Amino acid sequence: MLVQISMRMLLLALCLHNGPVAVGANGASGDGGDIISHAFGVVQRLEALLVQGNASDVTLRVETPNADEVKLIQAHSLVLSLQSPAFEGLLLSRNGSGTLVLKESSDCAAVFDKFIRYLYCGEISLQLEQATPLHKLATKYRVLALQQGISQYMTQNLARDSPSGHVVGWYEYALQAGDSTTRDSCLDYLAWNLSSVLRSKEWTTISGQLLMSLLQRSDLVLQSEMELFAALEAWILRNEPDGLTAENALRAVRYAMMPPRELFRLQTQSPVLARYQESVRDLLYMSYQFHSASPLHMAKYFDVNCSLFVPRNYLSPAWGSPWVINSPTRDDRSTSFLTHLGPSGHDANKRVTWNALFSPRWLPVSMRSTETGGATQPARVDGAQPRIMITPATSSVDFAGVNFQKTVLVMARQQGKVVVKHIYNFYQSTEENGDFLANADLNSRSSQYLTGGSLYLHVVVKPLYQTLITTTTKN
Structure with a gap:
């Protein structure tokens, strides 16, 4: 004392x-x-x-x-x-x-x-x-x-360069320590910037548990499913996991999102698939069927609502388009882009034109009062939040039974890198989210969401076939 x-x-x-x-x-x-x-x-x-x-x-x-x-x-x-x-x-x-x-x-x-x-x-x-x-x-x-x-x-230094990587190690530690905030931040960073992670030294060091946590997600951001399979094959060859781990990982690949020519190549050239082909034979068979028939016909025989038929956030041009919005706080911006109608080989030659509108000051529906031709129009006022609306340029009978989920990837600057910071999913307008760019502070030059005064986005359109199941079940 x-x-x-x-x-x-x-x-x-x-x-x-x-x-x-x-x-x-x-x-x-x-x-x-x-x-x-x-x-x-x-x-x-x-x-x-x-x-x-x-x-x-x-x-x-x-x-x-x-x-x-x-x-x-x-x-x-x-x-x-x-x-x-x-x-x-x-x-x-x-x-x-x-x-x-x-x-x-x-x-x-x-x-x-x-x-x-x-x-x-x-x-x-x-x-x-x-x-x-x-x-x-x-x-x-x-x-x-x-x-x-x-x-x-x-959380603030996930994007920083390091010789052997650090995000995977932080994730494993946060998982063990019960730090859910850091764990989820690390997992989101890995999932939303997966293409760069796959090319890093960190990829082959991840645990089987983390590997499965990533493979089961539909919000992975990468060029294509083929890119993911190639990285998984490298992981299996490097780590030589037990048979059950390898089989579970291979069954998490969405083969239906690969063109038939790529599936044939894998079956003839992949050493990993040659070793474990029996464990994924049913998935390959369903994928070939998916590409040979219309989705409506497929839904009569297979559960097209399973993850095999759900696209991830692919960056290749067939699925969407990057969109750079200069001076995003000033006026409305618009753009148009093409996508495939769907991932099925049956729809390989069909295209959809999409119109996208960005408004920096979009009033919520509950506060709108203007109407034109019987349809409520977006009203723009100071203080309202930014919004994006994405609609097809024309309607088509080919859309019957297909829901198009739109996804906007929002980039931000972190440690000198441009990384995917947020992902927003909606069917027509980001107004469905309510918090779209709510904390971006686009009026500030120091906003991490602005690069050279511009907002960098990537729009992905994903066709989903859930409604086909409902239709065929009732019939």
Whole structure:
């Protein structure tokens, strides 16, 4: 108890030495008057206190299993207890000993000095590879502010370049630590920027669990299903997983989204498919049938609502188009583009022309009052949110029984890269989402969603056949 009192007097002396923290108009602090702050000087003296070990009353002995090196840090009970409830408990239970023995893994021991310095100074500098061990320490010693700060750092630095990659490692750690926010941020980044991930060194290091989490998603952003299969084949050849893992992964490939010529090539040239062809034979058969008959005819015999027949977010021109909107806060913008009617080989020669309208200030339906020809028109006013509407240029009997889901990929600048930041799905207008670009702040030049003052989007049109099932079931 005497030690804690002396430490409080020491900290008070530091504050007084640097001048008053707050002085009001009548000389009293905290009355809303002008502030004179010497907080930076106090922090500097606290750091010097740690470095020099003055008035230290506890020695932190950091030991690493199976290692001879021991790290000793002269510290102060009051600072440790104020910053960490876990340290407070450990210090109270040390039975008067001047040494506190701490068992840490080698990666945590390597950054332990940084962690302790944060407790004294309230700031920390770190590199990508130090984020995980520092988060472990912040979690173990219940330093909530640092724990949250590192989680935010991870989310903001997913796109940063690193020699061997870091997002997969952060995902695996967040999954183990129960950090759902960081886990989901990592998983979304991997899924929405999969083409670049497939070309990185990180791809072959992912676990079977993460692999399946990605393969089962319909919102993967990549050039084509063939690109995904080639990367999966490389993963299997490199990692040599057990047969069940390989079969489950191969059955998650959407073969129906590949043209028949590519399916034939895979069956004759792929060493992985040659080894596991029996486990996916039924999927290949259904895919060939899908390409040879109309979707309406297919729906009479197969469940076309299963994932095999659901497109992902493919970037190839057959599925959509990039769209760069210059000065997106000024006036409406429009564009047109062509897509295939559907992924089925039966529809290979059929095209659909799409008209897209971007409005920076689109009033919600509930607030519209203008009508033209009996149809409600979008009204644009200041303060309303941006919206996109995508409609076919002409109607066609070929559309019968097919729903077209539109997907807008929104790019953003992160760490010098342009990455997919958000994905919005809708059937006619992004108004169906309600939060389209709600936090983009397109009026600010510093907005991460603007590159050179322009908004970079990619529109994907995905034909879905669910309604065919309903029709054939009733018949």
